[in-house]
């Protein structure tokens with residue numbers, strides 16, 4: 261019974277996250293792209309989290325195929341998962357709001373692009389990716405199954421490892437010293453609280 265509640269929490273969060281993303285994806289389509297990096301591998305790696313957050317969790321709740329991999333965590337840990345998921349959604353929303361028209365799902369510089377260093381970007385350079393990690397940890401506590409629970413963490417890792425250095429390189433090329441200084445006072449996904 262309690263596991264069904266956690267499953268429902270997960271899918272409510274998934275809907276909220278999809279709405280946030282959907283709104284900003286529409287805004288992105290109305291913004292002109294100034295410069296784009298090669299998208300081949302990036303596009304493939306972007307598809308993996310879609311499997312991890314959506315397709316595999318759906319298979320988990322709609323079929324019995326993944327039942328062999330079920331595990332159980334204490335109820336309090338499931339509630340921690342719900343709280344972490346709420347935090348992830350808040351961070352996802354805030355990072356989209358703060359990034360505004362500079363947002364792109366790909367490695368791109370938009371028309372009129374400016375470097376955002378305020379709001380949730382004040383102490384970390386990649387709050388949106390941090391939100392994905394929090395989502396992954398929450399998913400492991402809410403969907404108590406070795407395959408479905410860890411699908412987001414596993415599917416996010418390749419994108420993170422490939423994307424972040426390329427993105428920072430692109431930002432350095434475009435914003436130069438301004439981005440270098442920004443890097444020196446921020447953490448990648450863990451806030452830098454000291455200089």
Ligand code: SAH
Nearest residue numbers: 362364366367368374375376386387388389
């Ligand atoms: N890595 C960031 C943004 C993800 S969206 C995060 O995790 O929050 C990806 C796009 O955001 C990149 O193509 C880049 O053009 C843009 N971007 C990344 N950091 C930025 C910043 N600090 N200011 C403005 N644009 C940024």
